[in-house]
Amino acid sequence: MRKPTSTFLGAGLLAAATVLSASLATAADGLEAIKQRGTLIVGVKADYRPFGFRDPSGAIIGLEPDLAADVAKRLGVKLELVPVVSSNRIEFLQQGKVDLLIATLSDKPERRRVVQAIDPQYYSDFVNVMLPKKAGITDWAQLKGKPLCATSGAWYNKDVARTYGAEIVAFDGSEKPLFALKQGNCLGYVYDQSMLQGKLLDADWKADYGLPLKGILDAPWMMAVALGNGALQGLLETTTKEWMKSGFIVEEEKKWGIEPTEYSKAMHEKYKNATN
């Protein structure tokens, strides 16, 4: 008579080995697994207009979902979008819950150590000031001595204050500076350009406010895949260069209602005539 414990032990070990090899397979043999599965799983933002947000039916739409759709098309597979937030996006990638991250991820050295960044970076965010149209500001130098609402703790507040002589009025979070701006307690709101562009798509702000100044202090965003995923990385690098060559990203910016950034235009110029 066979001992029941050894059967269970054997079955358990076998199950564990299968699960382990399956999850290892998802992370490491990225490109093969995607093609086998027939679906590309991409982590995108769902609360960051217009890069990734929800439409009235609840589907995730935006600039980055469009980029993800293009990658899926090139691979000949279906697309599945997984909503992520800043605090879990890298973990999702590391655990294999997503194959690819296109989620407004700023390029930072600590991040490059834990995920595989795709170069060249597909986008770059700038620092800009949302100003009332009536103020008639056309140059950064005109901000000297003027109060600018800001979010406390942003890395660029001190730079803006020192370089342009503006007086930073900092609040916690990004709700209160907008209240203070509406009330007239400051002239403008200095923040990430991409967030301000998203805000200006709202009817509330579109009428009276704008971004008349050119963006400064650029901070590139990167797409990311899990470490060790060489085949997928190579494919995405080629894809990014093709996007820049064809001006796809510049078109997407226009499609979603934002002014094409200096970075996108410059990358399009650079790759337009490149042969590789």
Place this chain on the structure above:
Amino acid sequence: MDAVPNWFRGLYETTGYNFTVFYDPYDWDRYVNGLKTTLLLAVTTILASIVIGAVGALLQGGPSRFLRGLVNGFVVVFCNTPPLVQIFFFYFGLGTLLPATQTADGLRVPLLDNVQWAIVALALFAGAFNVEIFRSGIEAVPRTTVEAAESLGYTRLKAYLYVVLPLALRVCLPALNNNLINLLKTTTLAYAIAVPETLYAVKQIWSESQNVLEMMIVLLATYAVLVGVLVWLMHRWERALRIPGYSR
């Protein structure tokens, strides 16, 4: 006078303790301006709240039921709600409702800026507590003394000013001092509406230079010194007001 900045720069290089406020002129300026704003807030709110307390206590004991109700309502509202909530309500809530002027370009200019709202909110908050503190002093004045003043022909107001208040003040001074010390520390709440006082300035410095521990130490030491000075002043005032034979 480069000795102090150089010593702190040296401290950073050798031990890694980064007291940027002492060797970086930009941070030093921000910190000093923060101190000045804290002192401005403290002095104005202390004086305003003492006046509010004295006037409120006078009305509280008066004949008019309407005025008594008004003062009690004021005390209930401002004692029972948190000061930070009051500050937000005044700045973000009332600030939008009150009428505003306009600049030449047609941009809205609110009636009171954030420093002024902070002073209003804190003075009313501390004033409400002061009304109760003055009441405790006033009720300690013996009824017989008040009757004696009345029989000498003092009006209610004059009796309050010349007989009751001086005695009441001496009785409630320790409690009043406690409240004023709390008020000095409560001025830090103004950072939430971007008033550039000490906590706000130090917060900016540490979020840029990542020297949270060092700046926390500087902040705590600053307030310890400020409160110590206030306590010393208050004790001097207590001693100056002492009536020989009236208290211990």
